[in-house]
Amino acid sequence: MKISMEAKRLAADLGLTEVDAYIMELKAKLYIKSSALIKESKLTHSEIAKLIGTSRSRINRIANKGENNVSIEILLKLIAVLEGTTAIKIAA
Numbered sequence: 001m002k003i004s005m006e007a008k009r010l011a012a013d014l015g016l017t018e019v020d021a022y023i024m025e026l027k028a029k030l031y032i033k034s035s036a037l038i039k040e041s042k043l044t045h046s047e048i049a050k051l052i053g054t055s056r057s058r059i060n061r062i063a064n065k066g067e068n069n070v071s072i073e074i075l076l077k078l079i080a081v082l083e084g085t086t087a088i089k090i091a092a
Contacts, residue, residue, distance in 0.1 A: 007024050010024065026072070027075070030072060030075040031062070031070065031075060032065075033075075033079055034079055035063055035064075037079060038063040039063055045059040045060050045063065048078070051081045052077040054074060058074075059078075
């Protein structure tokens with residue numbers, strides 16, 4: 001995946017590494033996709049929250065792009081559940 005110039009510039013301005021820029025950009029893309037999937041879903045925010053193990057209010061904030069402190073894990077769970085796919089597991 002190519003890192004956009006905006007993410008690189010922001011990371012540089014904050015004194016972060018290129019890896020940090022990559023993570024920031026990846027998280028932003030996952031966040032946007034999660035928000036869209038929540039809005040398109042026929043499930044209620046409460047139902048989605050139960051499926052992934054979080055609160056309804058957090059799902060509502062993600063859907064409305066008002067939550068800044070969302071882990072990549074939560075975003076991946078949201079995408080997996082709402083797309084009906086298996087969650088990605090990464091082993092070290």
